[in-house]
Amino acid sequence: SQQGEEDPQALSIQEGENATMNCSYKTSINNLQWYRQNSGRGLVHLILIRSNEREKHSGRLRVTLDTSKKSSSLLITASRAADTASYFCATGNFQGGKLIFGQGTELSVKP
Amino acid sequence: EAGVAQSPRYKIIEKRQSVAFWCNPISGHATLYWYQQILGQGPKLLIQFQNNGVVDDSQLPKDRFSAERLKGVDSTLKIQPAKLEDSAVYLCASTSLRQSGEYGYTFGSGTRLTVV
Numbered sequence: 001s002q003q004g005e006e007d008p009q010a011l012s013i014q015e016g017e018n019a020t021m022n023c024s025y026k027t028s029i030n031n032l033q034w035y036r037q038n039s040g041r042g043l044v045h046l047i048l049i050r051s052n053e054r055e056k057h058s059g060r061l062r063v064t065l066d067t068s069k070k071s072s073s074l075l076i077t078a079s080r081a082a083d084t085a086s087y088f089c090a091t092g093n094f095q096g097g098k099l100i101f102g103q104g105t106e107l108s109v110k111p
Numbered sequence: 112e113a114g115v116a117q118s119p120r121y122k123i124i125e126k127r128q129s130v131a132f133w134c135n136p137i138s139g140h141a142t143l144y145w146y147q148q149i150l151g152q153g154p155k156l157l158i159q160f161q162n163n164g165v166v167d168d169s170q171l172p173k174d175r176f177s178a179e180r181l182k183g184v185d186s187t188l189k190i191q192p193a194k195l196e197d198s199a200v201y202l203c204a205s206t207s208l209r210q211s212g213e214y215g216y217t218f219g220s221g222t223r224l225t226v227v
Contacts (some may be wrong), residue, residue: 033215040223042115042202043154045215088153096142096211098167101153 006102012083014110019076021105023089024069030094032065034080037086037104046074046087081111113137115219117203123225129191132222136184136205142166144216145178145188146202154202160186192227200224 007022023032031050035043049056049065049072056063062075076083086106090099116135124130136143141162146154157176159166162183171178175194180186190197200221210217 035218042218042220043204043219048213048215090153092211096206096208098144098156098159099154099216101155103151103153107114 006087006105008105009103010106010108012102012108012110013079015079015081017079017109019079019083019107019109021074021087021107022070023074023102025072025089025091025100025102026070026095027091029067029091030097031092032060032063032072033090033092033099034063034072035088035090035101037088039085043088048111076107079109081109083107084109115203115205115217117201117219117222119222120220121225123227124193126195126226127192129189130193131190132188132201132203132224134186134188134203134219135206136186136203137217140205140210140217141183142206142208142211143180143186144204145186146201146204148202149222150199155220157201159190166218190224193224195226197204198224198226 033048034046037043047058047063049063060077065072086104088101088104090101117131143160145157148154155191156177157171158168162179163180178188202221204216204218206216
């Protein structure tokens with residue numbers, strides 16, 4: 001079963017703009033992770049945020065986590081055409097445990 | 112370091128045939144996962160191994176799917192007999208306790224299965 005939902009399902013922006021994707025989940029978590037998947041490829045880990053953290057940065061990525069609302073957002077700043085991919089949030093109940101994925105957001109960045 | 116290796120990359124079979132997928136995780140990773148990703152959906156866990164023991168197989172359709180991880184390294188996932196709804200990408204992932212705390216899991220490129 002899917003843990004939650006991602007919003008929007010699809011997002012189309014111009015190069016240089018910022019992209020924001022949201023993820024909601026249903027149960028308590030230990031951590032939340034974001035992955036990128038290029039068409040026909042495996043998933044690539046982007047960033048992990050623990051349940052006791054509220055915000056985390058990695059390069060052009062910024063992730064926030066609001067455990068009271070059971071939601072997270074991923075912000076990609078100054079997007080590039082190479083950022084075109086599907087983005088998935090995934091929640092873990094404990095470190096090393098199974099991840100439950102959302103349905104994903106399909107991001108298209110036009111040059 | 113080498114990534115998670117999966118083979119074959121693609122497989123087309125007829126319904127009721129059997130198929131097997133192979134996964135070689137990153138060296139030293141004790142935890143190995145098999146996920147099924149149907150087109151347009153997020154991956155769904157089929158089975159999780161810790162070394163050569165099964166941790167979670169609650170969503171594995173055991174009447175047709177089986178998996179093993181001999182010697183706690185390589186793993187194979189088998190489907191017998193296949194159904195049309197098994198058409199999906201089968202992803203293998205691995206992690207260690209140290210990696211999972213900060214860097215998540217490493218996924219292979221997957222095997223795209225088409226059942227006709």
